[in-house]
Amino acid sequence: MRGRIFALFVVLVVLLAAPGAASAEDAVGPNPLQAADLSKYGYDPAKDVGAVVGKRFLEDVRAVDPRLYAAAVDAVRYEIQADEAAKFVRQRKYVIAAYAVLFVILVGFVAALWARSRKLQAELDALEARIRKSAAA
Amino acid sequence: MRKALFIAAAVAAAVGFVALPYWVFFRAELAHELYFNQKIFYYHVPAAFMMFLAVFVCGGASIGFLATRKPSWDDVASSAGDLAVLFGAIVLTTGPIWGKAAWGFYWDWDARLTTSLLLWMIFVAYTLVRRYGGPGSERLAAGLALFGVVDVPLVYFAVNFWKTQHPTNRVVPTLQGGMREAFLWGVLAYLGLFLVLLWARVSQVRGQRRLAAVEDLALDTGVLE
Numbered sequence: 307m308r309g310r311i312f313a314l315f316v317v318l319v320v321l322l323a324a325p326g327a328a329s330a331e332d333a334v335g336p337n338p339l340q341a342a343d344l345s346k347y348g349y350d351p352a353k354d355v356g357a358v359v360g361k362r363f364l365e366d367v368r369a370v371d372p373r374l375y376a377a378a379v380d381a382v383r384y385e386i387q388a389d390e391a392a393k394f395v396r397q398r399k400y401v402i403a404a405y406a407v408l409f410v411i412l413v414g415f416v417a418a419l420w421a422r423s424r425k426l427q428a429e430l431d432a433l434e435a436r437i438r439k440s441a442a443a
Numbered sequence: 444m445r446k447a448l449f450i451a452a453a454v455a456a457a458v459g460f461v462a463l464p465y466w467v468f469f470r471a472e473l474a475h476e477l478y479f480n481q482k483i484f485y486y487h488v489p490a491a492f493m494m495f496l497a498v499f500v501c502g503g504a505s506i507g508f509l510a511t512r513k514p515s516w517d518d519v520a521s522s523a524g525d526l527a528v529l530f531g532a533i534v535l536t537t538g539p540i541w542g543k544a545a546w547g548f549y550w551d552w553d554a555r556l557t558t559s560l561l562l563w564m565i566f567v568a569y570t571l572v573r574r575y576g577g578p579g580s581e582r583l584a585a586g587l588a589l590f591g592v593v594d595v596p597l598v599y600f601a602v603n604f605w606k607t608q609h610p611t612n613r614v615v616p617t618l619q620g621g622m623r624e625a626f627l628w629g630v631l632a633y634l635g636l637f638l639v640l641l642w643a644r645v646s647q648v649r650g651q652r653r654l655a656a657v658e659d660l661a662l663d664t665g666v667l668e
Contacts, residue, residue, distance in 0.1 A: 390478070397479040400544035404483040404537040408490075411536065413637075415529050419643055426650050433658055440667050 459632025465507035466625035477566040480544040483537055485625050490533040495595050497527035502592035505585035517581050520588060524569045531563035554601035557610035562598055565591040616653035
């Protein structure tokens, strides 16, 4: 997740730095970050925590250009919200399914219990009727 | 006293099941990584606790029955066996749904899941023996219940003994704030429900037993032919 957010962040910074990659290239030349040395931010997802690297990158951006930093954070915030909203919608169906199954099982058990009670009452009534009939005879 | 306990349990179940969704959806914080899917936890884990409780009640009553041969113990054991199947079914359906959302697949043959399934199958076998085993099946079923009790520590500690996909036992003790309170509401609701259902089922089983006894008595004394 953190790695994804970092990757997303880097992409956004690149996009913000060079709005509309192709058209920007036509208008203002190549992506300025292409020539930059980003090796400092390279990391191994198996060993490093993406968010730590991302934070270092952000701090560096802030030190160079606070307004670009603020714009980048703002853009990432919207992206994260969209990502979380999509995740919420995706997970909602599982939560609904789990709750539905749970209550179907519980209601089914209670219904079976109630049906058995009715059967027991019917058997009791039948026995009573038989005894009365036998006593009358 | 028994009636007061029953009413207390019924109130706990009713209040618990009304309050639980509020706590789960409005008070419990969203979990990191598991996110909204974690809401299943508040119903899944208390159901697992009740499954264990039902197994212990069934096992304890089975020991009582085997030691004394009193039918009253057998009635409790039989009723608790049904509840072990009920709560086990809830655990084994809500768990895989949670797994699909969290792991991307419904089932994994890891130790926790497999021993849980085994425990549930033991109690399904228990109820089948009770229903279709004929005379004397109570003792066989009691032995089966004790076999099931032995499986409970295996289920619980499976996450410690083996490397499993399932979360560890550290999750519940480390719950904080609204998550902890929502979980406790879940336990209260399920415990109330467990006691109400156990009471209802035991009453029913005893009713059936007495009905059969009265029928036999009526036939033996010539009141009925």
